[in-house]
Amino acid sequence: SQQGEEDPQALSIQEGENATMNCSYKTSINNLQWYRQNSGRGLVHLILIRSNEREKHSGRLRVTLDTSKKSSSLLITASRAADTASYFCATVTYSGNTPLVFGKGTRLSVIA
Amino acid sequence: DVKVTQSSRYLVKRTGEKVFLECVQDMDHENMFWYRQDPGLGLRLIYFSYDVKMKEKGDIPEGYSVSREKKERFSLILESASTNQTSMYLCASKQGSGANVLTFGAGSRLTVL
Numbered sequence: 001s002q003q004g005e006e007d008p009q010a011l012s013i014q015e016g017e018n019a020t021m022n023c024s025y026k027t028s029i030n031n032l033q034w035y036r037q038n039s040g041r042g043l044v045h046l047i048l049i050r051s052n053e054r055e056k057h058s059g060r061l062r063v064t065l066d067t068s069k070k071s072s073s074l075l076i077t078a079s080r081a082a083d084t085a086s087y088f089c090a091t092v093t094y095s096g097n098t099p100l101v102f103g104k105g106t107r108l109s110v111i112a
Numbered sequence: 113d114v115k116v117t118q119s120s121r122y123l124v125k126r127t128g129e130k131v132f133l134e135c136v137q138d139m140d141h142e143n144m145f146w147y148r149q150d151p152g153l154g155l156r157l158i159y160f161s162y163d164v165k166m167k168e169k170g171d172i173p174e175g176y177s178v179s180r181e182k183k184e185r186f187s188l189i190l191e192s193a194s195t196n197q198t199s200m201y202l203c204a205s206k207q208g209s210g211a212n213v214l215t216f217g218a219g220s221r222l223t224v225l
Contacts, residue, residue, distance in 0.1 A: 020215075030132050031212065032210075033212075033213065035214075040200075040219070040221070041218055041219060042202055042216030042217050042218045042219050043115070043202070043204075043214070043216045044216070045215070048145065048213060050212075069223050088155070090155070090214075092212045098212060099145060099160050099170065100153050100212065100214060101157075102147075102155040103154055104152065104153065104154035105154055
């Protein structure tokens with residue numbers, strides 16, 4: 001059962017521009033996470049935001065969470081060609097031994 | 113610095129063959145997971161394990177089984193491979209409690225002919 005749905009499915013921008021990806025989910029969550037996947041590789045955790053947080057920063061990444069709208073956004077500022085990858089949101093419905101539920105991802109292409 | 117290792121990056125098997133996908137983690141994590149990833153479908157959970165010898169079905173367990181005899185190793189088994197099991201298989205692990213952040217292996221791309 002996939003809960004997170006990313007939007008857009010694909011995004012193409014020029015180097016130096018900002019990239020924004022959105023994630024919507026259906027049920028209450030404990031936390032929401034963003035992962036990155038380079039082509040043909042495994043996923044790498046980027047950032048986690050808890051349900052009682054509204055915004056979080058990590059380097060060039062900014063994540064927001066709006067639990068009233070059941071949505072999150074990932075902003076990558078000053079994008080680089082190396083940011084080209086697929087980005088996935090994943091939700092955790094409650095803490096403990098709970099599998100993460102992933103969306104289908106946004107494929108980001110940053111053109112040099 | 114490799115923490116989750118999947119034994120095979122690429123495999124080609126024939127329909128009806130028994131296939132073993134091995135995953136080993138060196139972080140002493142309690143929980144381990146197998147996902148498959150297909151274009152347009154994202155990641156779907158096949159099986160997961162909370163502890164040694166324990167297993168739980170995910171969203172798409174049909175056609176698969178798993179084995180966890182040791183804490184560090186979680187094996188995915190395709191008893192009789194079929195062409196619709198051609199996919200990228202991703203293993204992941206995490207601590208038993210806390211933030212639930214997953215560490216993934218590099219993936220195993222399986223082609224069934």
